[in-house]
Amino acid sequence: MPDAAQAERVCHLLGIPIAEFTRAVLRPRALAGREWVTQARTRQQAVDELSALCKTLYEKSFGALVERINRALDRPSSKSTFIGVLDIAGFEIFEVNGYEQLLINYTNEKLQQFFNHHMFVLEQEEYAREGIQWDYVNFGLDLQPTIDLIESSGNTIGILSILDEECIMPKADDRTFTNKLNAMWAVNNSEEELHHPGKGKYEPSRFDQGFIIQHYAAKVEYRTDGWLEKNKDPLNDNLTRVLAASSDPYIASLFAEFSDQVSVTNGNNSGLALGRKRVLKKGAFRTVAQRHKEQLSSLMQQLRSTQPHFVRCIVPNTMKKPGRMDVPLVLDQLRCNGVLEGIRIARLGYPNRLPFVEFRQRYEILTPGILPRGYMDGREACRRMVAALELEDTIFKLGTSKIFFKAGVLAELEERRDALLFDIFSRLQAMARMFTARRQVKKILNRAAAVKTIQRNARVYGDLREWPWWQLYTKVNMTSLINSIFLHR
Numbered sequence: 001m002p003d004a005a006q007a008e009r010v011c012h013l014l015g016i017p018i019a020e021f022t023r024a025v026l027r028p029r030a031l032a033g034r035e036w037v038t039q040a041r042t043r044q045q046a047v048d049e050l051s052a053l054c055k056t057l058y059e060k061s062f063g064a065l066v067e068r069i070n071r072a073l074d075r076p077s078s079k080s081t082f083i084g085v086l087d088i089a090g091f092e093i094f095e096v097n098g099y100e101q102l103l104i105n106y107t108n109e110k111l112q113q114f115f116n117h118h119m120f121v122l123e124q125e126e127y128a129r130e131g132i133q134w135d136y137v138n139f140g141l142d143l144q145p146t147i148d149l150i151e152s153s154g155n156t157i158g159i160l161s162i163l164d165e166e167c168i169m170p171k172a173d174d175r176t177f178t179n180k181l182n183a184m185w186a187v188n189n190s191e192e193e194l195h196h197p198g199k200g201k202y203e204p205s206r207f208d209q210g211f212i213i214q215h216y217a218a219k220v221e222y223r224t225d226g227w228l229e230k231n232k233d234p235l236n237d238n239l240t241r242v243l244a245a246s247s248d249p250y251i252a253s254l255f256a257e258f259s260d261q262v263s264v265t266n267g268n269n270s271g272l273a274l275g276r277k278r279v280l281k282k283g284a285f286r287t288v289a290q291r292h293k294e295q296l297s298s299l300m301q302q303l304r305s306t307q308p309h310f311v312r313c314i315v316p317n318t319m320k321k322p323g324r325m326d327v328p329l330v331l332d333q334l335r336c337n338g339v340l341e342g343i344r345i346a347r348l349g350y351p352n353r354l355p356f357v358e359f360r361q362r363y364e365i366l367t368p369g370i371l372p373r374g375y376m377d378g379r380e381a382c383r384r385m386v387a388a389l390e391l392e393d394t395i396f397k398l399g400t401s402k403i404f405f406k407a408g409v410l411a412e413l414e415e416r417r418d419a420l421l422f423d424i425f426s427r428l429q430a431m432a433r434m435f436t437a438r439r440q441v442k443k444i445l446n447r448a449a450a451v452k453t454i455q456r457n458a459r460v461y462g463d464l465r466e467w468p469w470w471q472l473y474t475k476v477n478m479t480s481l482i483n484s485i486f487l488h489r
Contacts, residue, residue: 001026015248024238025049052235060254084306086299091217091336099230102159102222103292105215106150110300112216112338113143118308119342123349130399137348143216149185149198150213151293156196157184160289167232167287178209178224186211217336231287312337350397350404356382359403363389363413365420389413 001007001022011018025046029036041049091108092101120137127134147153152161162180166172185202203212209224240258243251252259314333317324334340345351354362356378364371367388371381382403386396395406464470 014243014251015246016242016251020242021239024236024242028236028238030236048229049236049239052232053239056235057254064250064254086303090333091215091220093218093220097220097222098225099222099227101220102150102213103289105213105217105220106147106160107292107296109143109147109150109216110296113147114300114303114308115310115338116143116341119310119338120345123345123351126353127349127399127404130397130402130404132350132397132399132404134349137345145198146201146213146215147198148196149201153197156198158198160293163227163231164287164289167228172228174209174224174227177227178211181211216338231289312339346407351407352405352410353399353402354405354410355402360385363417366413366416 004018004022007022008018011021014021026041027038028041029038031037088108088111089104092104094101124134124136144153148156149158150160151158159181162184163177166177166180169176181202182204185196185199186204201214203214203219205211205221205223207221207223210222211224212219212221237258240255244255244259246252246255312334314330316330317326318329360371360378360381363385367385370384370388379398379400382398386403391409395409397404
């Protein structure tokens, strides 16, 4: 390393000695038989080691951040009842597709299978459970062969399994890996390989190192350059030990699993020198593909325990400008996402359904006087209600516990219900306004009559106050009043 300035910055941030760091990257020690030997790394090997370190730091930091957030948000009831949002990018199909695109498309294949299972399979299974007359529609959306081609399933072997196998072979490289794939599926060598469920989804590539997979979205051509190194993503024991002994508590905690070490000394020499030790880490070597499959399996297990709701986001154009709609791009996304098949089964089937009790509670207002007071069987009540609503037999079906409707029927019932409620509340408001208006008018009329009475009395007083007989009358009344007061005293 001609200039150690960058390495010094890295070691300062990671809290590790620069001498041990450079030695672990450029001249790591490895166990050869019973002796430790120093390996001289090439430039490319050192760059691969640093790339693996970057990915490992990112992965472990991201995992630590997620774990910390989960601990902060954790509540006693959060494990039984929660709302989660899973945001996925969709299938990636570029001009040059690598190992990352295979893992991303493999993940989307599993998620698309989950979507299809809920939208098409479970939908039609519910029709059968409810006893509805329905002819099963096969949309030809079986994604399992492609999934079996990528991962192992039962007695079959997949692309990722072959990749893991090649990673532990001493003289394997990307070319031997590609040749092995082509020998497995591109040519019919044996009956066992012929019956592989995903054989029809595999094609050899026009490149020397590559292959083609028929995904749900489209055919994707992959280049296998550098796949073995990306799948190994190795960090040698020397580097992990240095990071585990970091003076920075955070970095040391990320690599705490590598600090659990058992030293096995040579029987002929009881010295404790590092060069005479064999370091054993917890757990075996795990490739990127193995970790990805484990995490994906955990995600799918969690998704299956939820009640999913799907939202499909469509990119209108690739220029990121408003008001522009690229029709072929939108249609391609709808096809890749399974939305078109969803629309087909929605038009053929009965996407809207309600339990009998809920349907009666919500729409009984539209059929007054049809249902008698007291208890009535839910199915019979719904049958009377739809008859009174004059719905055609082709747009609804009565199951054993639910009533099913074609698309748009419930929307029409909601409009009729809203119109009726609007009329009822309008009449109620009209009566209330009439009552308040009449009370206000009556108050105004009483006030006008009182004003007229006061005015009439004032005019009479003005006419009589100068009349002598009125003055005498008032004096006599006043004298009688005073006398009565003194007599009572």
